[in-house]
Amino acid sequence: MECQIHPSGPQLTCRTSPRHKPNYSSSSLVLPKSRIHKTTVVASQKNLDRQQPIPAPQLTESKVPRRDVYNIKFETLASCKLGISVYPDFEYNAERGSGSGMGTNRNTDSNESDGDIFVDFDLNTLYIPPLTTATTRFMGLPLPPFLRIDIAPEILRGSINQETGKVELEFKASFWFSVGKLYRAPPLLVGTVLTSEESEGTIRSGRGERLNGGGRCRLVGVAMVQPIDDFFMNSFLGLPTECFAELNAIISVSTK
Template identity: 40%
Template sequence: MTSLQLHTQAGCGLAIGRYPRFRYDARGGSGRATCTPVDDRLEIVFDPADLSIPPLNWRTTQVLVLPLPPGLQIAIEPLTLAGQLVPASGAVTLRFEARFHCSWAGLYRPPPLLVTTDLSTGSVAGQRHHAKGSPLDARGQGCLVGVARVPPSGDPWLDGFLGLPDDALAVLRCGFDGLKGERSAMDAADLP
């Protein structure tokens, strides 16, 4: 069993419901996964306690050409990130579950939104959103995409504002450090 390090990057995106896609700079996010080789793939599991994802706020997020209003913040609390990676093709599929905690100037704090989706380097489509990811390249860089059906939070104002339940889209540009060694080890295991 070995490990990989995930780094999130700029050029990400998020969308929910009828609203236009947010431009999201996720630089600075990271997490370490334990990896177990199984046939031609790696089963990877991240420790949620060690997984950090930058919040959406006026520094990291734009809607159209405008930053989010100061005081509005959406913090992301990862609960699960696990799945598989195929080193030979760079294909990745990860089950992602997180709570999204919205706040406005520290005064308005509705219940968190629970989001569950499969992030993939392939194509995804929901009722409203669709996107195509890209497999990891030789440097371990790629793009994961996912569509989730977001249930109501239970807060009438937030649910009405976002039109919940509705689809949400995630576009995550990221890199995996340590993958080159995994590819070499798997290639060696295939030798007679």
């Protein structure tokens, strides 16, 4: 093959040999068999990985902590006590007081429970009788007919251990003092832990009793009562001061 270029300057001549002509025919585009085989194997392995994902490890049933659910019933009894400041205790008959709640416990990995049941009582079902002339005596005499102390629970929750009988219940309530229709004081807010063990303050103390086989127990608690917006009550009771509660009760536990 020969070509000539005719510019305005000297002529140039170029030649190419047929032997060096590039061959772009399809027969020359052949890959080695080993490379084709390798590419095919890799693509197949990727498809296999997408179709068969590795499952995540799962806990066996023996390693999953088990949660048990219980029905809890609370009933207050007679021969209870309530006291405030340095005054003698009120002798208080709390019969017909009651409440119900739901309890749970979480067993350990070995499916063995420590015995504690965590309970939260439903405030809609919780009732504690008021202190009246029919339920309460002070220094051996019934309360005057016109004097009344209503108890409005706000919290009752905690732990119950059926194995040891130990009870620890957080208790909060408002105590409303009234004298007929003539006088009604702002509520006294009381918060304590009712326990089957010992509760001790600065001027008040008491010891409870753990659950027996029939579910009976005695719970005690000492709390600090802060002043309220009422000069008469603050002066009469000497607020701030301690108050004391002792409740005889039956706590029943059953599985749901």
